[in-house]
Amino acid sequence: MRRPFIAGNWKMHKTVPQALELVEELRGLLEGEEGVEIVVAPPFTALYPVAQVLKGSVIKLAAQDCFWEEEGAFTGEISPVMLADVGCAYCIVGHSERRHIFGEGSREVARKARALLTHGISPIVCVGETLEERERGEALKVVGEQMEGSLAGLSGEDMARVIIAYEPVWAIGTGKTATPQQAQEMHAFLRQWAWEKFGGDVASTLTILYGGSVKPGNIQGLMAMEDIDGALVGGASLRASSFAQIVKGGKG
Numbered sequence: 001m002r003r004p005f006i007a008g009n010w011k012m013h014k015t016v017p018q019a020l021e022l023v024e025e026l027r028g029l030l031e032g033e034e035g036v037e038i039v040v041a042p043p044f045t046a047l048y049p050v051a052q053v054l055k056g057s058v059i060k061l062a063a064q065d066c067f068w069e070e071e072g073a074f075t076g077e078i079s080p081v082m083l084a085d086v087g088c089a090y091c092i093v094g095h096s097e098r099r100h101i102f103g104e105g106s107r108e109v110a111r112k113a114r115a116l117l118t119h120g121i122s123p124i125v126c127v128g129e130t131l132e133e134r135e136r137g138e139a140l141k142v143v144g145e146q147m148e149g150s151l152a153g154l155s156g157e158d159m160a161r162v163i164i165a166y167e168p169v170w171a172i173g174t175g176k177t178a179t180p181q182q183a184q185e186m187h188a189f190l191r192q193w194a195w196e197k198f199g200g201d202v203a204s205t206l207t208i209l210y211g212g213s214v215k216p217g218n219i220q221g222l223m224a225m226e227d228i229d230g231a232l233v234g235g236a237s238l239r240a241s242s243f244a245q246i247v248k249g250g251k252g
């Protein structure tokens with residue numbers, strides 16, 4: 001009932017020529033793939049040129065962040081209107097690098113998510129605990145609070161267009177993946193959380209991605225878990241061959 005969903009977060013990588021080379025290669029490897037939502041999130045500077053290559057493709061475009069206002073004196077920021085204009089279907093918000101390096105909190109994440117929805121863009125809302133929080137036995141509490149804050153003000157109808165990404169901070173870019181069982185435990189908790197807050201229809205159709213050192217070798221074990229619907233992939237999305245293998249492995 002939930003369609004597998006694989007998204008590649010390119011972070012601060014790829015000049016325009018490099019981005020075009022990668023996306024052209026991805027089109028060659030993935031065009032015609034069915035039964036899976038495939039998404040790439042290049043840096044802002046490459047969104048427009050990548051969008052031109054993706055016209056008519058099954059691969060969808062995402063941004064990595066945005067600001068919540070439509071326009072104005074906000075030097076350095078990019079609005080949801082601008083993202084819609086270049087053809088973004090999705091936008092990542094609340095990535096742990098935004099939360100931990102740039103000090104973003106769940107209040108800001110919720111404002112961004114609401115603004116994106118207003119402009120027809122689906123937010124990919126990231127949550128996840130640090131290693132210290134997990135070791136203190138607080139992972140579920142911390143992630144539950146991030147869900148509460150980051151989805152504040154959203155209705156059940158809004159939630160039908162929201163994607164959740166569980167990314168334990170200790171697994172991002174470290175080569176340490178959560179075991180499928182650890183990830184499943186959190187995903188089941190998140191679905192239960194959505195059930196209590198928004199009801200069974202929202203919870204049962206909610207797409208919940210896992211992120212944290214996903215590779216071609218571990219995607220199948222993760223996707224075999226009942227509540228894991230896909231992956232948000234960082235490092236392994238920077239090469240067409242490994243991202244395409246993850247997409248194909250994720251489809252099952």
Ligand code: PEP
Pocket residue numbers: 009011167171172173174175211212213214232233234235236
């Ligand atoms: C990410 O950036 O969201 C991520 C999960 O990175 P990596 O796959 O490199 O751990």
